[in-house]
Amino acid sequence: MPRSLFSSPSDVRCVVKPRDPYSHKGDFGCLLIVGGSDVYSGAPALTGLAAIRTGAGLVLIAAPKATTSTIRSYSPDLIVHQLSGDVVTPDDVPKLQELLVKSTALVLGPGIGRAPETEVAVPQILKTATEMGKPVLVDADAIRAVAGTGIKHSNIVLTPHAGEFRALSGIEAPVRWRDRLPFCVEFAKKTSCILLLKGHETVITDGVRVKVNRTGNPGMARGGMGDVLSGIIGAFLAQQADPFLAAVAGAYVHGHAGDLLLKTKGFHMTASDLVDTLPTILRKFDRTATHHNKLQSSLL
Numbered sequence: 001m002p003r004s005l006f007s008s009p010s011d012v013r014c015v016v017k018p019r020d021p022y023s024h025k026g027d028f029g030c031l032l033i034v035g036g037s038d039v040y041s042g043a044p045a046l047t048g049l050a051a052i053r054t055g056a057g058l059v060l061i062a063a064p065k066a067t068t069s070t071i072r073s074y075s076p077d078l079i080v081h082q083l084s085g086d087v088v089t090p091d092d093v094p095k096l097q098e099l100l101v102k103s104t105a106l107v108l109g110p111g112i113g114r115a116p117e118t119e120v121a122v123p124q125i126l127k128t129a130t131e132m133g134k135p136v137l138v139d140a141d142a143i144r145a146v147a148g149t150g151i152k153h154s155n156i157v158l159t160p161h162a163g164e165f166r167a168l169s170g171i172e173a174p175v176r177w178r179d180r181l182p183f184c185v186e187f188a189k190k191t192s193c194i195l196l197l198k199g200h201e202t203v204i205t206d207g208v209r210v211k212v213n214r215t216g217n218p219g220m221a222r223g224g225m226g227d228v229l230s231g232i233i234g235a236f237l238a239q240q241a242d243p244f245l246a247a248v249a250g251a252y253v254h255g256h257a258g259d260l261l262l263k264t265k266g267f268h269m270t271a272s273d274l275v276d277t278l279p280t281i282l283r284k285f286d287r288t289a290t291h292h293n294k295l296q297s298s299l300l
Contacts, residue, residue, distance in 0.1 A: 007204075007213040007252040009285075015241040015249045016055070016282070018289035028057035029238025032103035033231075034096060034125060035110035035140070036063035036071060037087055037118075043111025043140070043227045045074040046271050050231025051107075052077050053278040054253070056238045062099055064088060067111075089117040093124050100128065105135045105237035109142025110227045119145040130155055135237040135246075139230045143168060154206070157194040157233060157247050159226065165197055177201035177212050185210060196233075196247045198226065202255075204247045211248045215255025217262050224271025229254045232278070257281050 017028065031051045035044040041063075048059045048071075061080045063071055068082045081099060083092045100106065106129045112118055122145035129136045130153045137157040138146060143164045151158075162173045169187050174180050180203050188195045189207035197203045202213040233250030237243060257277040261269040 005210065005212055007211050007215070007248050009252070011211070011245065011252055012249045012282075012285050015236045015239070015245050016285040016287075017239050018287045020289040023289075025057035028055055029104040029235070029240065030058040030060065030102055031056045031105050031107065031231075031234045031238040032096075032099050033059065033061045033107045033110060033234070034063075034088065035108070035112040035142075036061070036067040037111055037113030037115070038064070038066045040111030040113065041067040041070040042074070042224065045071045045078065046224050046227040046275065047107055047110045047231040047234065048078045049075060049275045050228040050278065051235040051238070052231075053275055054232045054235035054282065056235040060099055060103065062092070062096055085117075087115040087118050088112055088121050088125075090121045090124055092121060093128060096125055097128050097132075100132055100134055103134065103238070104240065105137075105234055107137045107139065107230050107234040109138055109140040110230055112141050112145075114141045114144065122146060123149045126151070126156070135243050137230055137234050137237060139226060140164075152192050154192050154194075155243060156191075157196060157237070157243050158191075159196045159198065159230060159233070159247075161198045161226070173197060173199075175199070177203055181205075181210065194243045194247050196251060198229075202251045204244065204251060206244045209244055211251075213248070213251035213255055215252055216258050217255075217267075219262055219265070219267035219269050220255070220258040220274075222269070222271065225254075225258075225274065228271050228274045231275075253278070253281055 033044050044061050051059045065082045066086045072080050122142045135155045139159045144167050147167045184203045188205045204211045236246035
């Protein structure tokens with residue numbers, strides 16, 4: 001099996017933007033996260049914190065009013081917008097459209113819940129974002145909300161686990177990656193979406209390109225880990241990375257952070273631990289652009 005099939009540090013180098021000395025936060029994207037519910041207030045916060053650590057210039061979280069105070073309490077780095085009700089509803093679409101104008105990517109779903117109004121709103125939000133040309137990552141209960149809606153767009157990244165993939169496709173995904181590949185490729189071709197099927201070995205495909213990620217460990221089988229993955233990929237999307245490459249790089253970074261934590265915490269890591277470990281992984285890919293300096297020198 002060729003090594004290029006498996007994700008590696010080179011996939012991360014493809015999407016990490018160099019930092020020009022004259023750059024500002026707008027150069028590194030604005031990620032909008034829509035999610036949260038009375039039970040899952042921590043999910044969008046984990047996604048937002050992971051996005052910040054991954055390098056997004058700004059992170060906005062739009063969440064139901066019952067959750068906004070809790071989300072704000074996690075960090076002053078999160079910019080939180082309060083929606084109209086206790087769950088995400090179709091009435092929130094106009095406000096979210098305004099926020100999307102300011103954003104370069106959307107993560108839809110962390111902690112969003114399965115209220116009937118929310119399941120109506122999610123496809124509307126997704127349609128609005130894709131019509132505006134925004135790349136979108138769809139995760140968690142938002143995946144179930146778009147099942148059966150005829151979702152089809154190359155700017156959409158879907159990140160289901162096996163149960164959510166069954167809801168999307170009607171397919172019971174095999175456990176091993178070799179057996180999963182044909183089902184994943186066929187689904188991605190049919191929908192034109194980027195599919196990231198989570199598992200011990202994660203399969204990422206756009207129907208043509210395929211990667212398998214083998215970083216990660218059983219200690220990551222814990223609530224909140226998927227929210228962190230969404231934030232990592234969302235940050236790369238916000239910085240205008242190719243959606244397939246963003247998904248591959250995000251899966252690698254996410255699992256690599258978990259593997260680093262395994263050495264210090266064993267199987268007792270948390271999603272918050274993973275967020276805090278991201279800089280240790282990502283600083284290896286930091287680099288400074290110098291073209292402004294060269295331009296200044298040429299003018300002297």
